[in-house]
Amino acid sequence: MTWRIFTGNDRADPASEPWQRLPEPPPWRRRDVAITHFVLTEELLDAVNAALHLRRPLLLTGAPGSGKSTLVSLIAAELSLGDPLNWYITSRSTLADGLFQYDALGRLHATQARAEALQVEDYVTLGPLGTALASRDKPRAVLIDEIDKSDFDLPSDLLNVLEEGEFDIPPLVRAARLDEGHTGRPVLQEIRGADRQKYAVDGGVIRRTHWPVIIMTSNGERAFPAPFLRRCVRFEMATPTVTFLESVVDGYLDQVKGKDRQKITEFAQRLVAGERLAVDQLLNYLYLVTGDYGIDATIRERLENTLLEELSGR
Known part of the structure; x- marks a missing residue:
């Protein structure tokens, strides 16, 4: 699946129904x-x-x-x-x-x-x-x-x-x-x-x-x-532990391994340190970087900065 559904410079023919490039929502967005x-x-x-x-x-x-x-x-x-x-x-x-x-x-x-x-x-x-x-x-x-x-x-x-x-x-x-x-x-x-x-x-x-x-x-x-x-x-609700976060992630995603799985531990450590974070931020990030989108290291870094930023209200 192509990562950039929207490119900023494409003018597709409406008759081709380009909206069909939109993917299904992530599973936790479906009740x-x-x-x-x-x-x-x-x-x-x-x-x-x-x-x-x-x-x-x-x-x-x-x-x-x-x-x-x-x-x-x-x-x-x-x-x-x-x-x-x-x-x-x-x-x-x-x-x-x-x-x-x-x-x-x-x-x-x-x-x-x-x-x-x-x-x-x-x-x-x-x-x-x-x-x-x-x-x-x-x-x-x-x-x-x-x-x-x-x-x-x-x-x-x-x-x-x-x-x-x-x-x-x-x-x-x-x-x-x-x-x-x-x-x-x-x-x-x-x-x-x-x-x-x-x-x-x-x-x-x-x-x-x-x-x-x-x-x-x-x-x-x-x-x-x-x-x-x-x-x-x-x-x-208690501060989520690594075990709890792993249960949540594994319930929705089945391809989180290696350095991506290490992000779960890092996220839990940030929560324990008192940072304001939401569990779905972690899900959002892992869903994208482990999906079949062809995301390279540069995009991964940008997504981490965007999706895993603390909820400071700024």
């Missing part, structure tokens, strides 16, 4: 393969089972790229929980983002345009956590990724909703009260979830039928309040 080769330690396995028995969120702390977010897919696959519902946290995330979104502006425009069959529930969409709480046929798995990026109040607010197991959707509550006043019968509404499925809502209130499986990840960039930590099962 179905990644969960098959995920390396579980006995300690992490016990932490997961403790969280499942106690119906508590599992808070995973570790360096970026250590596989924290892959774990939820592995749990969901083994327990047949459906595709995980992913909530990626930013500094602007609020509890409402995880529960539901209401497109008030869209409804206003539709009202002004006199759209037919205008229903409030058409403008409400459940968030990842709201979808999990609304699920009635089975529990759902939720990834709350990088919760340490959130504002101070979100972690505690989040666990309060999980403990109570219900929340109101105000525009639906108002609409249900009006309809019930007209008909004298309880109102059952249907809204779209984060997984694009439809969920029934009784009078604008979501009430938990099943306890969701919650995995929260943190890069260890902030401290959490004690009440929040008390209501989680906590697990800190």
Whole structure:
């Protein structure tokens, strides 16, 4: 396979479909393969089972790229929980983002345009956590990724909703009260979830039928309040050892030998020394230099400088 898919000076004929030169993604970039080769330690396995028995969120702390977010897919696959519902946290995330979104502006425009069959529930969409709480046929798995990026109040607010197991959707509550006043019968509404499925809502209130499986990840960039930590099962991913890294590499690549294998030891030593590195950096490098790309020593050196650089944030 040619190393330089892109040369910077070629103007291929579009009719030849030059995009077909693009290779398949590396195996760890595919979720179905990644969960098959995920390396579980006995300690992490016990932490997961403790969280499942106690119906508590599992808070995973570790360096970026250590596989924290892959774990939820592995749990969901083994327990047949459906595709995980992913909530990626930013500094602007609020509890409402995880529960539901209401497109008030869209409804206003539709009202002004006199759209037919205008229903409030058409403008409400459940968030990842709201979808999990609304699920009635089975529990759902939720990834709350990088919760340490959130504002101070979100972690505690989040666990309060999980403990109570219900929340109101105000525009639906108002609409249900009006309809019930007209008909004298309880109102059952249907809204779209984060997984694009439809969920029934009784009078604008979501009430938990099943306890969701919650995995929260943190890069260890902030401290959490004690009440929040008390209501989680906590697990800190250990600094990867040479043996662990070899297991990960061998799970995806089968031609890592000689000086390339020595890179695994060097990478582990850098981690022990306190450098911020992600395991997939090592995988990326070894995947390319051991592949059938015709990479020479000069390109290898450039790739090492590019792909194995410390995550300093510069």
